[in-house]
Amino acid sequence: MHTHSVTTLKDAPTNPAAGFPSQQLRTQEEIPVRNRLTSIHWQRFSVPFEYPVAFTHGLFRQQNPLLVEMLSLHKEEKQHRCLIYIDDGVAKTQPDLVERIQDYFAAHASRMKLVEAPQVVPGGEQIKICPSHVIAVQKAIHRLGVDRHSYVIAIGGGAVLDAIGFAAATAHRGVRHIRVPSTVLSQNDSGVGVKNGINFNGVKNFMGSFAPPWAVLNDFTLLKTLERRERIGGIAEAVKVALIRDEEFFDWMETNVEQLKAFDPETEEIMIRRGAALHMRQIAHGGDPFEQGSGRPLDFGHWSAHRLEAMTRHEVHHGEAVAIGIALDARYSVLAGLLPEGEELRIVELLEGLGLRTFHPQLIELLQKANPPYSRAWVNFRSIWEGS
Numbered sequence: 001m002h003t004h005s006v007t008t009l010k011d012a013p014t015n016p017a018a019g020f021p022s023q024q025l026r027t028q029e030e031i032p033v034r035n036r037l038t039s040i041h042w043q044r045f046s047v048p049f050e051y052p053v054a055f056t057h058g059l060f061r062q063q064n065p066l067l068v069e070m071l072s073l074h075k076e077e078k079q080h081r082c083l084i085y086i087d088d089g090v091a092k093t094q095p096d097l098v099e100r101i102q103d104y105f106a107a108h109a110s111r112m113k114l115v116e117a118p119q120v121v122p123g124g125e126q127i128k129i130c131p132s133h134v135i136a137v138q139k140a141i142h143r144l145g146v147d148r149h150s151y152v153i154a155i156g157g158g159a160v161l162d163a164i165g166f167a168a169a170t171a172h173r174g175v176r177h178i179r180v181p182s183t184v185l186s187q188n189d190s191g192v193g194v195k196n197g198i199n200f201n202g203v204k205n206f207m208g209s210f211a212p213p214w215a216v217l218n219d220f221t222l223l224k225t226l227e228r229r230e231r232i233g234g235i236a237e238a239v240k241v242a243l244i245r246d247e248e249f250f251d252w253m254e255t256n257v258e259q260l261k262a263f264d265p266e267t268e269e270i271m272i273r274r275g276a277a278l279h280m281r282q283i284a285h286g287g288d289p290f291e292q293g294s295g296r297p298l299d300f301g302h303w304s305a306h307r308l309e310a311m312t313r314h315e316v317h318h319g320e321a322v323a324i325g326i327a328l329d330a331r332y333s334v335l336a337g338l339l340p341e342g343e344e345l346r347i348v349e350l351l352e353g354l355g356l357r358t359f360h361p362q363l364i365e366l367l368q369k370a371n372p373p374y375s376r377a378w379v380n381f382r383s384i385w386e387g388s
Ligand SMILES: NC(=O)c1ccc[n+]([C@@H]2O[C@H](COP(=O)([O-])OP(=O)(O)OC[C@H]3O[C@@H](n4cnc5c(N)ncnc54)[C@H](O)[C@@H]3O)[C@@H](O)[C@H]2O)c1
Pocket: 087, 088, 089, 090, 093, 122, 123, 124, 125, 128, 156, 157, 158, 159, 160, 162, 182, 183, 184, 185, 186, 189, 190, 191, 193, 194, 195, 196, 197, 204, 205, 222, 223, 224, 225, 226, 227, 230, 234, 318, 319
């Protein structure tokens, strides 16, 4: 089992571009006309999207020009207006951050301006559970005259980026939004993507939008205060993207499991950069950036993850739930004939080697209710496995 390589799931059906009607009916003449009063005119245009994803150390060091350059991408000479939100997990553990941000703005005052002092918001799922936080940001955008040429900057984990990103995307139908991810997960996955959202009625990400950001600025120094649990949990998304798209990366993680677990800075950076690059490539070239089809390969491991998070009232965090979901989907892949028998064990070994759990008791409850016979077979497999 240890000697052969993991077959990646990249050949699994991905259902790109779910086939717009306009692609099937190319001209008006081809459209069957039901009666003389009916005519259909296809509106069609495409807009290219691009945004920079940068990696740096010390984004708010006065000599670091990255942020000011990102604000000035289209219009340099202006004094750009910014509204900043900070995850309270970051603000509490890096108490000098607000002052460093204010000093940075003061040092570059001709090019940038804070419309008010940086605001601290609840970190983690707390900010996504209740729409009041999004509404408060929208009120501030209104009150402070933040327009479509100003910037809303969010510094935080995936949850804060999701909530502030949603507020920015829906105020004035979209104000410029810069993400400064502060967790391993958000730097290698959620922060570089195009989605945002909050939970509603207990359903994860029920309210949200697809909104490419203005820029993503990954500052590795922000990670230094992240709790061990979060720092490990975020690696699950890198394992996921390796499994669906990059076998070599998977092998590399196996080789470097100890360094990853010990947060060796160089190894952690390589993992984040490569995870981010793979997520970016999948979004740009996977054929379905706005997830209109049902393939969604980046959701590998996520079917059960989202449910488990909700069932445990977020006691199981997203990355942790994804690790459990990967173990489930790996076994599911074997049962579906997409992965050779035995290779799922290697995946589980990597996850557990990193210190991630691959099982949660409430999964049984979830799977017993689930429809496909595969899920029930998995429950059966797990009991044999645990018993062995
Ligand atoms: N939009 C997407 O495409 C996408 C993709 C994956 C995940 N997500 C979402 O991201 C969320 C999970 O994000 P996450 O794993 O980044 O965790 P998180 O945002 O839930 O944050 C975890 C904890 O870490 C704290 N924290 C954040 N940065 C810190 C730092 N530098 N130092 C100390 N504490 C810090 C937070 O306050 C919080 O308590 C979930 O809501 C998930 O649904 C979104």
